[in-house]
Amino acid sequence: MSIEIENVNKRFGDFVAVDNVKLSLPNGELTALLGPSGSGKTTLLRIIAGLEQPDSGRIRFHGEDTTDVHVSHRGVGFVFQHYALFKHMSVFDNVAYGLTVKPRRFRPDKAEIKRRVMRLLELVQLDWTAHRLPSQLSGGQRQRIALARALAVEPRVLLLDEPFGALDAKVRTELRRWLRRLHDEIHVTSVFVTHDQEEALEVSDRVVVMNHGNVEQEGSPEDVYDHPANPFVYKFLGNVNLFRARVRDGQARIGDIALPVAEHHPQDGEGYAYVRPHEIEIVTDPSEAGLSATVELVSIVGPTVRLELRVENGEDLVHAEVPKGRWRELGLAQGAPLRVRPLASRVFLHGETLPSAGA
Ligand SMILES: Nc1ncnc2c1ncn2[C@@H]1O[C@H](COP(=O)(O)OP(=O)(O)OP(=O)(O)O)[C@@H](O)[C@H]1O
Numbered sequence: 502m503s504i505e506i507e508n509v510n511k512r513f514g515d516f517v518a519v520d521n522v523k524l525s526l527p528n529g530e531l532t533a534l535l536g537p538s539g540s541g542k543t544t545l546l547r548i549i550a551g552l553e554q555p556d557s558g559r560i561r562f563h564g565e566d567t568t569d570v571h572v573s574h575r576g577v578g579f580v581f582q583h584y585a586l587f588k589h590m591s592v593f594d595n596v597a598y599g600l601t602v603k604p605r606r607f608r609p610d611k612a613e614i615k616r617r618v619m620r621l622l623e624l625v626q627l628d629w630t631a632h633r634l635p636s637q638l639s640g641g642q643r644q645r646i647a648l649a650r651a652l653a654v655e656p657r658v659l660l661l662d663e664p665f666g667a668l669d670a671k672v673r674t675e676l677r678r679w680l681r682r683l684h685d686e687i688h689v690t691s692v693f694v695t696h697d698q699e700e701a702l703e704v705s706d707r708v709v710v711m712n713h714g715n716v717e718q719e720g721s722p723e724d725v726y727d728h729p730a731n732p733f734v735y736k737f738l739g740n741v742n743l744f745r746a747r748v749r750d751g752q753a754r755i756g757d758i759a760l761p762v763a764e765h766h767p768q769d770g771e772g773y774a775y776v777r778p779h780e781i782e783i784v785t786d787p788s789e790a791g792l793s794a795t796v797e798l799v800s801i802v803g804p805t806v807r808l809e810l811r812v813e814n815g816e817d818l819v820h821a822e823v824p825k826g827r828w829r830e831l832g833l834a835q836g837a838p839l840r841v842r843p844l845a846s847r848v849f850l851h852g853e854t855l856p857s858a859g860a
Pocket residue numbers: 513516518536537538539540541542543544545694696
């Protein structure tokens with residue numbers, strides 16, 4: 502079931518929560534709506550669900566206009582951050598609930614309900630909890646039951662709103678891998694809201710980055726990470742260093758260093774080069790091209806060494822990340838002089854919002 506979102510607008514009083522959003526979400530894909538708090542992700546999800554009416558615009562499921570179709574007839578399944586399972590019902594009864602409340606003529610018989618529920622519990626790998634109460638499960642297990650419950654009615658579209666938001670970091674990481682595998686098995690068109698860029702990049706087929714009710718960029722996780730369309734997306738998708746840069750004759754420079762950028766800059770001007778911490782090269786030979794700097798702080802995080810470097814005449818600290826092996830090779834200590842060289846970068850000229858040619 503594909504989902505088409507056509508020029509959807511939603512205001513709350515004077516506040517524009519969703520601003521003329523157009524999106525086409527392909528059949529069977531898992532799409533992440535990613536953005537900071539208040540960017541309109543949940544409102545858009547609720548509009549897709551039919552829990553909220555847009556002020557204007559249309560929602561289509563596989564070409565069929567569902568804008569005015571009531572939530573109960575849209576065939577959507579939900580999982581929310583705090584999905585209250587029925588406390589006094591067993592896990593089995595919770596998952597069976599959506600089937601048992603169907604009108605008699607659509608309701609499967611008892612044996613069929615049992616078969617379906619047990620199959621779903623196996624799918625979420627919790628068949629052994631069927632007779633437990635939700636209070637006897639961990640938070641992560643409860644969310645998997647919530648997902649089984651949402652899938653029980655065979656929704657055309659599955660909508661998840663920060664489904665792992667309330668769980669601790671380790672369980673969260675496990676569950677998102679698990680969700681990815683589950684989705685690979687069932688292929689139901691799914692949309693999930695998150696403000697966690699790592700979660701969106703790891704789990705989804707497609708990422709939609711939102712800000713102030715607008716779509717800033719959409720594309721595959723690799724695409725949005727490697728080719729951010731604008732400074733907002735760049736900053737939102739991970740740590741980034743900004744260097745003052747100058748573009749002349751298609752070439753960008755930071756001070757005297759020519760930047761090894763793949764793209765050709767069509768316009769001359771001043772702006773900023775955006776360089777991720779792992780794209781900073783550190784060299785010790787003072788005769789090599791680079792910006793002079795000193796090591797201000799070293800923190801070792803597992804196999805990676807994170808550095809804060811003070812660049813001569815620089816306004817801000819430069820953050821760099823190098824593998825531990827490389828750091829040992831360099832043999833530098835806190836306060837040591839070195840040279841810093843951006844390995845890759847993307848230059849946005851002042852006032853530029855659209856990607857330059859070649860990006
Ligand atoms: N029913 C409502 N009445 C008034 N304002 C609302 C209502 N629902 C949402 N808003 C406002 O619309 C904006 C977008 O909210 P929304 O929940 O869609 O954002 P979000 O990106 O999902 O944020 P979060 O990650 O914090 O949930 C927020 O500023 C919010 O305060």
